[in-house]
Structures are given as C-alpha cells and as structure tokens.
Amino acid sequence: xxxxxxxxxxxxxxxxxxxxxxxxxxxxxxxxxxxxxxxxxxxxxxxxxxxxxxxxxxxxxxxxxxxxxxxxxxxxxxxxxxxxxxxxxxxxxxxxxxxxxxxxxxxxxxxxxxxxxxxxxxxxxxxxxxxxxxxxxxxxxxxxxxxxxxxxxxxxxxxxxxxxxxxxxxxxxxxxxxxxxxxxxxxxxxxxxxxxxxxx
Amino acid sequence: xxxxxxxxxxxxxxxxxxxxxxxxxxxxxxxxxxxxxxxxxxxxxxxxxxxxxxxxxxxxxxxxxxxxxxxxxxxxxxxxxxxxxxxxxxxxxxxxxxxxxxxxxxxxxxxxxxxxxxxxxxxxxxxxxxxxxxxxxxxxxxxxxxxxxxxxxxxxxxxxxxxxxxxxxxxxxxxxxxxxxxxxxxxxxxxxxxxxxxxx
DNA sequence: CGTAAGTATGTAAGTGCTTACTTTCTTAAA
DNA sequence: TTTAAGAAAGTAAGCACTTACATACTTACG
Numbered sequence: 001x002x003x004x005x006x007x008x009x010x011x012x013x014x015x016x017x018x019x020x021x022x023x024x025x026x027x028x029x030x031x032x033x034x035x036x037x038x039x040x041x042x043x044x045x046x047x048x049x050x051x052x053x054x055x056x057x058x059x060x061x062x063x064x065x066x067x068x069x070x071x072x073x074x075x076x077x078x079x080x081x082x083x084x085x086x087x088x089x090x091x092x093x094x095x096x097x098x099x100x101x102x103x104x105x106x107x108x109x110x111x112x113x114x115x116x117x118x119x120x121x122x123x124x125x126x127x128x129x130x131x132x133x134x135x136x137x138x139x140x141x142x143x144x145x146x147x148x149x150x151x152x153x154x155x156x157x158x159x160x161x162x163x164x165x166x167x168x169x170x171x172x173x174x175x176x177x178x179x180x181x182x183x184x185x186x187x188x189x190x191x192x193x194x195x196x197x198x199x200x
Numbered sequence: 201x202x203x204x205x206x207x208x209x210x211x212x213x214x215x216x217x218x219x220x221x222x223x224x225x226x227x228x229x230x231x232x233x234x235x236x237x238x239x240x241x242x243x244x245x246x247x248x249x250x251x252x253x254x255x256x257x258x259x260x261x262x263x264x265x266x267x268x269x270x271x272x273x274x275x276x277x278x279x280x281x282x283x284x285x286x287x288x289x290x291x292x293x294x295x296x297x298x299x300x301x302x303x304x305x306x307x308x309x310x311x312x313x314x315x316x317x318x319x320x321x322x323x324x325x326x327x328x329x330x331x332x333x334x335x336x337x338x339x340x341x342x343x344x345x346x347x348x349x350x351x352x353x354x355x356x357x358x359x360x361x362x363x364x365x366x367x368x369x370x371x372x373x374x375x376x377x378x379x380x381x382x383x384x385x386x387x388x389x390x391x392x393x394x395x396x397x398x399x400x
Numbered sequence: 401c402g403t404a405a406g407t408a409t410g411t412a413a414g415t416g417c418t419t420a421c422t423t424t425c426t427t428a429a430a
Numbered sequence: 431t432t433t434a435a436g437a438a439a440g441t442a443a444g445c446a447c448t449t450a451c452a453t454a455c456t457t458a459c460g
Contacts, residue, residue, distance in 0.1 A: 006435095007435080024315075026226065028228045031418085031419065031420085032419075033419075041435095041436075041437090043420085043421080044421090044422080044423090044436080044437070044438085045436065046421095047420090047421060047422080048435075052420080052421080106313060109309060112372050112373050113310055113372070114229060120374070123375075151380065151386075151389060153381075154366075155389060158362040158365070158366075158390050160365060161364065161365025162358040164361065164368070165357060165361025165362075165364050166358075169327075172312050173312050173319070173320075175323075180351065185351075186351075186354050189355060192397070193398055194393065195397070196398075197392070197393035197394055197395070197397030197398075198393055207408075210410095233444095233445085233446090241411090244410080244412090244447090244448080245409080247446090253447085
C-alpha cells in the first residue's frame, strides 16, 4: 500500500499532477486515469477529493487566479516615475514566469478556447489586473504631460501584446530564438519602441 | 434517402462542417458524429471521404495553409514607401478577416496547444510569411535611414503582437469593445505609437 | 434506343475499446 | 474501536471506426 498522506497534501498532489496534464493536453484531452497515475494513486482517490473532473479543473483555475508578486517590482518603478523601469519590470517578469512554467499561459488559452465557464474569471483576475495597472499608470503620465494624449487602455494592451506575442511565438509555437535575441534584449527593444512611441 | 451529391461537393460539405466544429471545440472536443450531423449525413460518409478523423483534420489545416490576399494591399503601400499605409493595411486586414471568420485563429491556437503534427506547417505558412514581409520592409527602411537601427524581425513581431493581442482579447476572451475603441481607431493608435517608436 | 451490369453514394446498426465515475472492501492511524 | 485514506474491480455511456446492405447514376451492348 502507498504512503498515507493527509487529505490536504494528497489533494495538492492531485492538483499538481492535474495542472501539468491539463495545461499540456487541455481538459478534454486529459484522462482522469492519467492524473491518478501521475499522482501515484488510484482514480477513486481523485473522486474522494473532487466531485467531478470538471470540479478539479475549476479548482485549478480558481487557485491559479490568485494574483501574485508580478506587480510588485513594477509598482516600485511606478512610484519613482521610472517609465522604462515599469515596462521593463512587467515585460521581464511575464516572460521569466512563463518560460519557467508555461502551464499558466496554456491553461488560460485552453480554458478560453474550450469555453470553460471559469475562463472569464481566470482572465479577469490574471490579465485584466495587469492591463488596469499599466493603463492607469499611462493615464497618470498623460495627465502629467509626459505622454501624448491617447486611449490609455488600448495603449497598455498594445505593450502587453508585444510581450504576449513574443511568448506565443516562442513558447507555444516553439520558434527557436536566434542567439542575438535573448528575452532581455527583446524586452529592451519593445520598451524603447513603445516609450518613444507614446512620449510627447 | 438523402440527396446524392458529387464526391467533391460532399467532401467540401464535410470539410465546411468540420472546420466550424474543430475551430470551436478543438480536435479532441469534436465528435465524428457531430460532424456528420452538421453535414446532414451519416458517419460512414465521413469515412468514405477521409481515412480517419485525424486525416480530415489534417486536410483542413493544409487547406487553410494557403496564403491569401492579405499581403496584397500592404505590398502596394510598401512599394510607395508609405510606412503608415503598410502597417495600417496589415493591421486592418488581419482584424477584419478574423472578426469575419475567427475559425482560422482558433484552429491555429488549438492545433498548437493540442500539439498537432501539422501545427508547425500551419504556423510557417500563415504567420511566418507575414513576419517576414514586415521585417524585410523594416530592414529596408533601416538601411534607407528612415528607421532606427534595430532587430527587424523582433520589431516586426512587436507590431503584430499589438494586433494579435487585440484580437485575442476581443475575439477569444470576449472582452467587449467600448464604443470609443473601434478596430479602426485601435489600429490607428498602434500604427502611430509603433511608427513614432521606430522612426529616427 | 433500351436495359442490365457495374459503380459510386448513401444509410442503419453495429463492434470493440476507452472513459468518467462508483462500489466494495482493506488497512492504518488516532 | 472508529474513521478516513487507500486499492481493485467494476459499470454505463461515449467514442472512432466498420459492416452489410440499399439506392441512384453511368455506360456498354443487343
């Protein structure tokens, strides 16, 4: 017989295994048996901890919806009115996190494509917050006369678009980065183009 | 008995029904029975025209891989060295096409996420061509001294990122456009920021 | 021209495997 | 002794794909 864990630890173990599989193969592409095998337990254990496969998926999406430290370093730069610092911090952190663990980006895309009911909540808590942070920063700097007058939200999404697209191309579609194009250099380029583009 | 069509027409009918379903629900999420029902025939007919479900999916991806007229208007502007015109044409056409028929974007994302073998070919023929067109235009304009010196491919992908991200946000995640933000205005904004950002 | 043979297009009803979820029983910790 | 964590072995439904057979269109031959 297998090691006996506390319910909480076992539950976490199931979630960890499921995150990996759902993010790689989607909800419909993942078998509950695979999850059980990956967690080293029997299928029945999954159903002791989660009512349905969909319930497990929802639990994951909700857990991944907590906002984390991504905004912290950007907020510091924002306080010091370091425009390039704000953008650099956001871009680099996003890329770094996604390269280290692409499961979040994949889960987000899968849940939207597959039309999961929590996809919207997922988007609101993970993406919208970032958009709002940057757009209100831009709005403030427009008021201060440092940036040109423009739709701050659309503009902010434009910047995130450059970063997200970079991740799509390299992490999802698997395009190889030529040696001259490190993430850091790409972010520098995006920041410089974007800043020069919006400054007065 | 149902109407008797020519093999070619029937095949096309199956493909049409399948495109709609695969783009909405993905490969794994689509049942062959659903495709048959949507096409108004029996499952066996699918298997008379395609060896396997996967074969049908591959046929669709290959068919969708043909490059179309997207580059035409941009090429005209490129010839006249109308920088804003090039970017505007690319951005507007991409948005217009995707809004009219989102199936292509969804198929592309699904095939990459689900790891379909033809996903790479799909990407190369649909996406890479655009990247190459714009990056070689940018490279030329750098040589002519109109744009700052920078990595043309990364820069070009930055512009497409703004457009693609706009489509992801509105077409995939279903964020409502506020009335002030029409696609046309958004493209104008992206073009203006991007151009000002890369010009000397 | 008329018609029977041959062929392509179609269907209804499977077949066997997979899958989400259940039931029943065992074992170890408190 | 009680209770919850665990395994083994189902079950019913769903799935890609097949089989056996019917019907319409085409064509060669009298």
